[in-house]
Amino acid sequence: MYRIGALAKAYRLNPDTLRYYEKHGLLAPTARSESGYRLYSEADAQKLRFILKAKAVGFTLAEIGELLTIEANRSQWACQDVKALVEAKVTQIDAKLAQLGQFRDSLQGLADACCGGPESAEHCSILDALEVQ
The missing domain is CATH 1.10.1660.10 (Multidrug-efflux Transporter Regulator; Chain: A; Domain 2)
Known part of the structure; x- marks a missing residue:
């Protein structure tokens, strides 16, 4: 599990970027620690990589949300x-x-x-x- 700072650092992001993605429904922590810290799993890190790659080729956050919906339910698309x-x-x-x-x-x-x-x-x-x- 990654705390928000560790996950952000691993991808050279500001932790606020992860909070922004959470606010827009793209990425949510898997859990919270007893002291309330956001905890991210390896699956969350993989989702973040997907978001960053989609963003790098020019997709907007709304479009990335659509792609994530499709990604989560591939068999239905x-x-x-x-x-x-x-x-x-x-x-x-x-x-x-x-x-x-x-x-x-x-x-x-x-x-x-x-x-x-x-x-x-x-x-x-x-x-x-x-x-x-």
């Missing part, structure tokens, strides 16, 4: 259900990448239109373009 979640995430990321590309192009256009000289910014084309008219 189809592989296509999991794949659908992953494909939905890929679609979201593609949309964000497209938006970031538009932002980049807009910013580059502003930068290209600016002389970038040492003179006063009174007639700066970037500031002019950003002014609300």
Whole structure:
């Protein structure tokens, strides 16, 4: 059994992160000691690894909660259900990448239109373009 500090240290986390996951229903201690300390089992540590890996590939806490539900009841879910979640995430990321590309192009256009000289910014084309008219 791990106390909260030991489990957090093993995964280079702050104990508050584990409390946050508990608050959001992702991870709960297996037991509490007589003095009230949270105690985590090896299964809890495995669940934490799952959470951290899912977070590292971009899943939100809500999405991780869905994945944990599926993980806990694998026999009641189809592989296509999991794949659908992953494909939905890929679609979201593609949309964000497209938006970031538009932002980049807009910013580059502003930068290209600016002389970038040492003179006063009174007639700066970037500031002019950003002014609300």
